[in-house]
Amino acid sequence: MEKSPTGLGQSNLDYSSITLENFPERKVWIKTFGCQMNYHDSDRMAAHLKMLNFSQTEEVEDADLVLFNTCAVRDLANNKFYSQLGELKHLKKKKGKDLIIGVGGCVAQTEGKDLVKKYKHLNFAFGPDTIDAINDMVFRTYAGDDKFSINTWDRSSDFSIETKVNHGTPQAFVNIIKGCDKYCTYCIVPYTRGRERSRRKDEIITDVKRLVEYQGIQEVMLLGQNVNSFGKENGENLSELIMGLDEINGLEILRYTTSHPYDVSDELIAVHGSAKKLSKHLHLPVQSGSDTVLQRMNREYTKEHYLGLLEKLRKSQPEIVVSSDIICGFVNETDEEHQETIDLLDRAQFDFIYSYVYSERSKTRAAKMEDFLTKEVRKSRLHEVQAHQLKIQQKLRQEMVGKTYRVLIEGSNSMKGEVKLKGRTNCNRIIHFKPMMNDHLIERNLKWHWVDVKCTSATALSCQGELLEIYGRRLH
Ligand code: SF4
Structure with missing residues (x-):
């Protein structure tokens, strides 16, 4: 018996008839739900699959391999996944063995075995900690072992990887820590992604240097469920890592989340x-403006502590722009507790927020709490939070008008029949502007150029600008 080429070797199959060299060209369609970590994981899978001769396709009908990277955090993502998985039954019937279907991510971690049993057309399921063995799983399936679920944890204390960039942009996600030890009562992540494990600082710095030098990366997003915990187990920390990365020539922007x-x-x-x-x-996710709700969420800070952090951050970096997450209608949230969140919005002056109604996740502590709130109350509180935040945003965005920003052009949109370029500022705001300078149309494709844009008008949700300067270097 031979082990699979990637070494996972969890089955007793004879792999000797299949070699990496004899994999024909095939197509993979990947559907990602959820957070940036999942998008990063999908990118990583696509990069691995290139070694097995797979290229990505946008059309699911063209695919030889379909992969779902699932999210267990939000109901909407969960429902969409189940409905799309169900729909694939017909394609599988048509293509038979020529279509392989796998489900990865957080749903697969907790429900993988049941999924494989329940969905006859599903070949395999795998948890987030096993994404680097994707080639092995595909290999196993082609070798005939087509009904399995892998949701093992990598329990070693070392977390060591090399970042794979697969998308042809100057932006890269660099995973620095995985798992989470926080156990917020509403969150399933510690159960799906396990305990915190950090990469070593020096390995990350070498990794980013390589990305900048050899792959044209200009902007790096450091990723993790809780990046502020980075390095705890190794006597390292995020501040030292940032200062080390700050020295890298050619790196333009560093973000973390x-x-x-x-x-x-x-x-x-x-x-x-x-x-x-x-x-x-x-x-910086706050989730609620009420200390009693924060306690029920097990968030480990108070509203005043959070606002104190904002004050210190704004003193340290006067240009900093802060965004946040809010959960509306957490278990048994009272009118007063809800009002405290509205008050927090006024004091915090967030640039934007992601807001959601609380939705119960099984296996979490919050799911075991008795809950009296109705869906309608939750929804109306969400609307109130969003409407209040929009007024704040409207005011903050007005302050941008007349100012000039350096932006990296990420693409273009057609707006009311007119093509506009889309650029992102250092502080993560999007500005749309015409590809014109001094009344002349700019013919060049400006994607991934740095340009200066003057903000000419703004609403709560969008900013318009005027192109002032193009920097010569096309950055990618
Ligand atoms: S910090 Fe809380 S909300 Fe964030 S991943 Fe960890 S448990 Fe979930």
């Missing part, structure tokens, strides 16, 4: 003032 307010240290706040390349945007 997601942050937990409890772990934002004074040292990290100081780094926001001193690191030259660190983005002037920070996403």
Whole structure:
């Protein structure tokens, strides 16, 4: 018996008849749900699959391999996944063995075995900790072992990888820590992604240097469920990592997400003032403005602690722009507790928020709490939070008018029949503008150029600008 080429070797199959060399050209369609970590994982899978001669397709009908990367955090993503998986039954019937279907991510971690049993057309399921063995799973399936589920944890204390970039842009996601030890009562992540494990600082710095030098990467997003916990087990920390990365020539912007307010240290706040390349945007999820709700959520900080962090951050970096997450209608949230969140919005002055109604996740502590709130109350509170935030945003965005921003052009949109370029500022705001300068149409494709744009008008949700300067270097 031979082991599979990627070494996972979990089946007793004889792989000797299949070699990596004899894999014909095939197509993979990947559907990703959920957070940036999932998008990063999907990219990583696509990069691995290139070694097995797979290229990505946008059309599911053309695919030889369909992969879902699932999210267990939000109901909407969950429902969409189940409906799309169900619909694939017909395609599988048509293509038979020429179509392989796999489900990865957080849903597969907790329900993988049941999924494989329930959906006859599903070949395999795998948890987030096994994505680097995707080739092995595909290999196993072609070898005839086509009904399995892998949701093992990598229990080693070392977390060591090389970042794979697969999307042809100058932006890269670099995973620095996986798992989460926080156990917020509403969140399933610690059960699907396991305990925190960090990469070593030096390995990450070498990795990013390589991306910048050899792959044209200009902008790096450091990723993890709680990046502020980075390095704890190794006596390292996020501040030192940022300062190390700040030295890399050719790296233009450094971002990180997601942050937990409890772990934002004074040292990290100081780094926001001193690191030259660190983005002037920070996403710092608060979830609620009520101390009693925060306690029920097990968030480990109070509203005043959170607002104190904002004050210190704004002192350290006066240009910083902060965004946040809000959960509306958490278990048994009272009118007063809800009002405290509205008040927090006024005090925090977030640039934007992601807001959701609370939705129960089985296996979490919040799911075991008795809950009296109705769906209607939750929805109306969500609308109230969103309407209130929009007024704040409207005011903040007005302050942009007349100012000039350097933006990286990420693409273009057609707006009311007119083509407009779309650029992202250092502080993560999007500005749309015509490809015209001094009344002349710019013929060149400006994607991935840095340009200066003057903001000419703004609403709560969008900004319009005028192109002032193009920098010669096409950055990718
Ligand atoms: S910090 Fe809380 S919400 Fe974030 S991943 Fe960990 S448990 Fe979930």
